[in-house]
Amino acid sequence: MKPWIPAVTALLALAPLAAAAAHEPAADLDELLAVRVSSASRFDQVARRAPASVTIITSEEIDRFGYRTLAEALASVPGLYFSYDRNYSYVGVRGFSRPTDYNNRVLILLDGYRLNEDVYGYAPVGTDLPIDLRAVERIEVVRGPGSVAFGTAAMLAVVNVVLKHPEAVAGSEVAVEAGSYERYGLSAHGGGERPGGFGATWSLQGSDAAGANLYYPEYDAPETGGGRTRGTDGDRNFGATAVAGFGPFELTALAIERQKGFPTGAWGVRFGDPEARTTDGWQLLGLRWERPLDERLTLSARGQVGHYAYDGVYPSARFGDRNWMESTDNAWWGADLQARWEQSSRHRLTAGLEYRDNTRADYRTFDNLGGSAFQADHPFQVTSLFAEDELQLGEDLLLTLGLRHDDYPEAGSSTNPRLALIYFPDRATSLKLLYGRAFRAPNLYETRYDDVRSAAKGNLDLRPEVVETAELVAERRLGESLFAEVSVFRSQFHDLIDQRLDPADGLYQYRNTVRATSTGAELDLRLRCCRGLLAYGSASYQRTEDDATGERLSNSPRLLLKAGLSGHLTHDWRAAVELTRESGRSTVQGTTTDSFVLADASVSWEPEGPFSVELQVRNLLDTDYAYPGGFEHRQDAIVQDGRSFTLRLGARF
Numbered sequence: 001m002k003p004w005i006p007a008v009t010a011l012l013a014l015a016p017l018a019a020a021a022a023h024e025p026a027a028d029l030d031e032l033l034a035v036r037v038s039s040a041s042r043f044d045q046v047a048r049r050a051p052a053s054v055t056i057i058t059s060e061e062i063d064r065f066g067y068r069t070l071a072e073a074l075a076s077v078p079g080l081y082f083s084y085d086r087n088y089s090y091v092g093v094r095g096f097s098r099p100t101d102y103n104n105r106v107l108i109l110l111d112g113y114r115l116n117e118d119v120y121g122y123a124p125v126g127t128d129l130p131i132d133l134r135a136v137e138r139i140e141v142v143r144g145p146g147s148v149a150f151g152t153a154a155m156l157a158v159v160n161v162v163l164k165h166p167e168a169v170a171g172s173e174v175a176v177e178a179g180s181y182e183r184y185g186l187s188a189h190g191g192g193e194r195p196g197g198f199g200a201t202w203s204l205q206g207s208d209a210a211g212a213n214l215y216y217p218e219y220d221a222p223e224t225g226g227g228r229t230r231g232t233d234g235d236r237n238f239g240a241t242a243v244a245g246f247g248p249f250e251l252t253a254l255a256i257e258r259q260k261g262f263p264t265g266a267w268g269v270r271f272g273d274p275e276a277r278t279t280d281g282w283q284l285l286g287l288r289w290e291r292p293l294d295e296r297l298t299l300s301a302r303g304q305v306g307h308y309a310y311d312g313v314y315p316s317a318r319f320g321d322r323n324w325m326e327s328t329d330n331a332w333w334g335a336d337l338q339a340r341w342e343q344s345s346r347h348r349l350t351a352g353l354e355y356r357d358n359t360r361a362d363y364r365t366f367d368n369l370g371g372s373a374f375q376a377d378h379p380f381q382v383t384s385l386f387a388e389d390e391l392q393l394g395e396d397l398l399l400t401l402g403l404r405h406d407d408y409p410e411a412g413s414s415t416n417p418r419l420a421l422i423y424f425p426d427r428a429t430s431l432k433l434l435y436g437r438a439f440r441a442p443n444l445y446e447t448r449y450d451d452v453r454s455a456a457k458g459n460l461d462l463r464p465e466v467v468e469t470a471e472l473v474a475e476r477r478l479g480e481s482l483f484a485e486v487s488v489f490r491s492q493f494h495d496l497i498d499q500r501l502d503p504a505d506g507l508y509q510y511r512n513t514v515r516a517t518s519t520g521a522e523l524d525l526r527l528r529c530c531r532g533l534l535a536y537g538s539a540s541y542q543r544t545e546d547d548a549t550g551e552r553l554s555n556s557p558r559l560l561l562k563a564g565l566s567g568h569l570t571h572d573w574r575a576a577v578e579l580t581r582e583s584g585r586s587t588v589q590g591t592t593t594d595s596f597v598l599a600d601a602s603v604s605w606e607p608e609g610p611f612s613v614e615l616q617v618r619n620l621l622d623t624d625y626a627y628p629g630g631f632e633h634r635q636d637a638i639v640q641d642g643r644s645f646t647l648r649l650g651a652r653f
Contacts, residue, residue, distance in 0.1 A: 029481055029528040032058065038112060039140045039160035041388055041402075042149045043340055043350060048430045051400040051420030052146070053473050053487050055524070057139040059164070064534065064566040065576050066602045066616045066648075067133050070108075070161065071125045076564060077141050078522045078538035080157070081557055081582060083627040085638050086214075086233060087262040087278060089126030093143060093156035094489065095518050095542030095556040098498070099588055100630035105440055105465075107146060107154040110161050111243070111252040113286040116153050117308035117330045118358050118380075121443045123153075127207075128258045128280050130239035134173065135189035135203035137164045144469050144489070145438030148402040148418040151354070151384055152441045155467045163243050163252065166191055166199025172653045179616075179646035181233075183209035190653070191243075198246045206238040212641060214263050218634045219271045229272040232263035250288045257281035266632045270315040275323065279311045296342045303335040323368040329377075331360040346392035354384040361444050365451060374451045378444055380409045388418075398422040406439075410447065414439040414464050432473040439464040446497055446510040457507045465512075466494045481529035491518040499631070516553060518544040532574070533567040552586055555628045559583040569603075577601045577620075587628040589636040596625035612650040619643045 033048070035058065040050035047054040055077045057067075067073040071089045074080050083090040083097060090097055091106050098105075104121025107114065108129075116123040139161055146154030172190025177183070184207065191201030211233025220227035239256035259279045265271040283306065290300035310328035338352035357379075364375035386404035393399055402418035418436040425431070442462035450458050471489040478484055496514035501507075520542030527535040540560040544553045552558075559582070566576035580598045587593065599621050604614035619642055626637035 029477070029483065032056070032526065032528055033477065033483065035138060037140045037142070037160075038162075039109060039146075039158050040142050040149065041350065041390075041400075042112075042338065042352070042386075048424075048475060049398060049422065050142070051402070051418060051422070051432070051434060052436075053143045053432075053434070053471060053485070053489075053522075055141040055143070057141070059134075059137050061534070061566075062133050062136060062139075064574070065564060065578060065600075066604075066614060066646075068646075069126050070129050070133070070139070070159070073133065073139055074125065074141065074159065075580065076536065076562060076578065078524045078562070079143060079520070079540045079542065079560065080141070081560060083555060083638075084126070084640060085262075085266065085627070085629055085633065086264055087260055087266070088128065091125055091157075092555065094491065094520055094522075094540070095544035095558075096156055096491070096493070096516075096553070097555045098496075098553075099555055099628060100632060104153055104443065105155040107150055107158045108161070109150075109159065110241075110254055110284065111163055111286065112160060112288075112302070113252060113284060113304050113306075114150070115282065115284070117282075117328075118332065118361055119308075119310075119328045119330050119363050119444045121153055121440065122280075122308075124256075124258075124280065124282070125159075127235050127237050127260070128256075130205050130207065130237035130256050130258060131161075131241050131254070132187045132189050132203040132205040132239075134175075134187070135164055135201065135241060137162045137168060144434065144471060144491075145416070145418070145436035145467060147406075147414075147416040147438035148386065148388065148404045148436065151382070151404065151406045152408075152414075152439060152464075155438045155440050155465065163203075163241055164189075164191070164201050165243055165250075166193045166201055166245055169201045173650055174653075175648055175650040177207070177646055177648045180644035181209050181211050181641075183207060183646070198244070200242065200244040202240070202242045204240050207235070209235045211235060211261065211263070214639070216264065216271075216635055216639075219265060224265075224271040229263045232261045232272060232274050232276065234259075234261045234277075236260075248289050248291045252284070252286045252288070254282060254284040264629070264633055264635060264638060265317070266630075267314055268317050270317045273315040275313050275315050277313050279309075281309050283307045298340045298342075300338045300340070301336070303333070305331075305333045307331045321368075325366050325368065327362075327364050327366075329360055329362040330358065332356060332358045348390040349387070350390075351387040352385075354382075354386070356382045356384075358382075363444055363449065365454075373454075374449065376444070376448045378448060383407045396424045398424070402436075406441075408441050408464075410460060411441045411462065411464050414441070414466075428477040430473075430475045432471075432475070434471040434473065435469070437466060437468045439466050440497075442497060442510070452507070455507050457502070457505075457509050459509050459511060462497060462510060463495050463512050465496050468492050468494075481527055483526045483528075485524040486522070488521045489519070493517070515547040516544060517547055518542055530567075533565075535563070535565045537563040554586050554588050557583045557585050572607045573603065573605055575601070575603045585628050587636040588631055591636045593626050593628060593637050596623050597621065598623055598625070610652045612648075612652075614648040614650070616646040616648070617643065618646075 036044040102122035108123035142158040146158035169191040174188045177185035187205040189203035193199035237258035242253040244251040286304040308330040312326035314324040334356035336354035362377040366372040388402040400420040423431040469491040473487040493516040495512040524538045561581035564578040602616040622643040
């Protein structure tokens with residue numbers, strides 16, 4: 001069967017949604033286009049004036065399609081794709097995703113506060129970010145370089161998860177879930193404003209899943225259980241968020257933790273051992289203040305404290321009862337001050353200073369028998385200056401110039417510019433010509449990790465990675481209900497950090513060795529034609545190659561096709577379906593994964609009253625597919641889950 005046949009069949013099956021919604025009052029596309037974003041330039045602006053290619057996932061879309069994790073939501077965005085090694089989820093952008101990079105080239109924010117930690121540069125996007133997405137107002141996705149606004153790690157994209165604020169919440173909701181792989185979950189969120197100007201929102205979420213029973217032919221031997229593993233894929237997580245506001249002050253809080261088993265035998269662990277697991281946890285507290293001093297000058301300040309902890313248990317496949325352990329402890333505080341000066345209706349200048357103090361950046365490896373292989377704690381500070389000038393050159397032409405300088409103690413300094421020229425030929429159209437440069441500073445793991453047992457050594461001479469991107473974006477509203485965006489881009493990567501074998505001593509070391517180029521195009525369509533009916537569709541083509549060899553980089557699909565449709569079947573019943581078509585990716589072992597088509601669907605019953613019921617089906621077509629593994633895996637590709645179900649029961653108060 002042709003791979004596109006099931007996709008078309010599933011999409012046609014939802015045609016009644018459009019017919020059912022056609023008799024309802026028209027929805028207002030203006031609401032979607034008027035949503036303001038803050039992660040392109042560090043201040044609120046409508047997306048069509050932002051100096052970047054921006055996609056916004058609204059709270060309505062999160063609710064309609066039943067997204068449970070950030071990764072599920074981001075999978076709908078043009079040019080973004082994912083890998084999952086049954087431990088962590090990894091996001092790729094426009095054909096670029098190095099295996100096991102822990103998302104250190106994508107910046108993840110919560111209400112504008114950085115979540116990427118500073119030992120690996122790791123950022124959570126899957127079940128390792130267990131927050132209730134029903135408590136999220138929107139997710140801002142800014143593709144392309146973002147270092148001008150946020151510094152290191154914002155190479156490929158900036159993703160800002162914006163929590164619902166008190167004025168947008170009234171009441172509470174509690175939900176319980178049960179699903180495949182013995183998964184059970186509980187979530188709750190609520191809040192509202194109180195007399196006197198005080199308001200707060202909160203959310204809680206937790207889940208526990210036994211995980212899948214798996215078979216890996218690479219381990220099909222009597223001493224490894226015939227390649228079958230049970231009870232090693234478990235996932236237990238918990239998370240809480242809160243937002244509180246009073247006058248010019250706003251407080252954001254986050255506390256999350258996840259324990260995950262990994263069943264693949266990665267990193268040389270004893271295959272099938274249920275002790276193999278990783279535990280990650282974040283705590284974050286941020287305070288923001290903003291006040292206009294007069295009609296032209298506005299000051300804002302933010303402060304934050306945070307902590308990240310990681311523990312890994314790796315039962316050794318070579319040394320009997322010995323378990324290798326890893327532990328990370330990263331603590332930081334930071335502050336920034338920003339001034340926004342409206343010199344005139346045609347000229348806005350934003351400038352600021354940012355400081356971050358990593359008071360603890362500790363990484364160590366040891367074993368359960370009392371041996372210690374490596375330990376290092378290297379606190380460091382980062383000072384940054386940034387400015388952005390927005391000039392209205394005429395009624396239809398906007399120029400944005402940005403510059404940021406970051407100073408790192410070991411990697412040195414990095415200065416990154418941005419230029420955007422935006423032309424508005426009419427009220428429905430905008431054309432953006434964009435150029436930007438971004439960087440990633442080498443992290444502690446890459447510069448400091450020395451362990452002969454693991455055949456690894458550090459490299460204090462690493463330089464920051466750099467990407468330069470040029471892009472042309474055309475956005476147009478087509479009538480009252482359809483919005484279209486087309487973009488073409490070219491990104492050049494310099495001094496990419498990859499691990500290499502040193503023949504002089506047989507040890508692996510991270511080095512600035514790779515130069516790569518990515519070129520491509522994206523088409524994105526968003527439909528809001530009728531009340532209760534929304535749809536999207538996108539096509540992305542990208543070609544990412546090593547400049548030295550001309551070969552395609554591993555873990556880089558050429559083609560991504562996506563579509564989603566949601567609408568009412570009756571007054572109380574609603575349904576949604578999403579389709580993804582992805583071409584194959586090359587692996588680090590020189591093989592290629594198969595292309596595939598995925599379909600997700602949901603149906604919900606929401607009568608007049610406090611209760612609701614929702615049934616979600618992931619991988620509706622039960623597609624057999626796999627994502628490339630990393631160098632740490634014996635498998636060239638990691639098989640993903642088949643069809644799975646989740647039943648959600650909700651109650652509103």
